[in-house]
Amino acid sequence: MTSILVPTDGSAAAGHALERALEIADERDGHVEVYVLTVVDTTTSPVRFGVTDVVELDRARKCLVDEIAAVYDDHDAEIHGAVRRGRPARVVLSYADERDVDLIVLGRTERSDVSETLFGSTVGRVRERATVPVIVVPETEATNETRSLSPFD
Numbered sequence: 001m002t003s004i005l006v007p008t009d010g011s012a013a014a015g016h017a018l019e020r021a022l023e024i025a026d027e028r029d030g031h032v033e034v035y036v037l038t039v040v041d042t043t044t045s046p047v048r049f050g051v052t053d054v055v056e057l058d059r060a061r062k063c064l065v066d067e068i069a070a071v072y073d074d075h076d077a078e079i080h081g082a083v084r085r086g087r088p089a090r091v092v093l094s095y096a097d098e099r100d101v102d103l104i105v106l107g108r109t110e111r112s113d114v115s116e117t118l119f120g121s122t123v124g125r126v127r128e129r130a131t132v133p134v135i136v137v138p139e140t141e142a143t144n145e146t147r148s149l150s151p152f153d
Contacts, residue, residue, distance in 0.1 A: 003033045004077075005101040007092045007126075008064075010038075013107030013139035018068070020137050021105040025077035034077045036068055037095050040085040057083045089125035096132060105135045 004021045008014035018036065025032035040057070064081045072079065084091045096104055108123045127134045 001028055001032065001102040002030070003035065003099060003101045004103045004105060005035045005037060005092070005096050005099065006105050007037045007039065007088070007122075008107070009109075011107060011109050011139065013109045013137060015107070016139070017105045017107035017135075017137040018072070020135065021103075022072055022075045022077055024103070024105070024135075026075055032077045034079050035095070035099055035101065036064065036079060036081045037092065038064060038081075038083045039088040039091045040083065041088050042085045043087050057085075088122040089129070092122070092126050093129055096130065101132060103133050103135065104130055105137065107139065108136050109139050 001024075004025060006014070006018045006021045008018065018034075021034055025034055038060070060083055062081075064083070068081065069079055082095065084095065092104070092106075104126060106123050106126060108121075123136055127136065
């Protein structure tokens with residue numbers, strides 16, 4: 001394994017997912033790259049992006065990477081960050097393909113059963129459509145009790 005993708009929305013669950021991804025990276029011999037991806041969901045609230053917005057997104061990406069690198073500097077993995085826009089599940093899957101990642105680690109926030117039934121979830125869509133293994137880290141679960149979900153199970 002040489003690369004892991006961790007989509008993040010800034011939630012506690014996403015933080016646990018990043019911690020789990022870095023633990024996995026640390027367990028591997030050799031160099032592992034961890035890609036941290038933030039997706040601006042333009043499907044629920046379409047936004048037009050101008051030059052200023054693009055500059056702000058780039059600044060946000062740099063801050064994200066710098067912050068993560070500072071917090072997690074005791075890990076050996078090389079951390080990369082990106083900000084994209086679009087439908088979150090589609091963007092995550094596309095980014096995973098572009099980077100040829102070996103694993104996706106996602107945080108799952110608690111949602112009501114009604115909301116889940118009516119709208120589905122980004123985690124569910126990624127898990128169902130991913131061509132690589134997916135680990136889902138629940139918001140309330142400690143990182144050492146992670147449940148692995150894969151399209152190959």
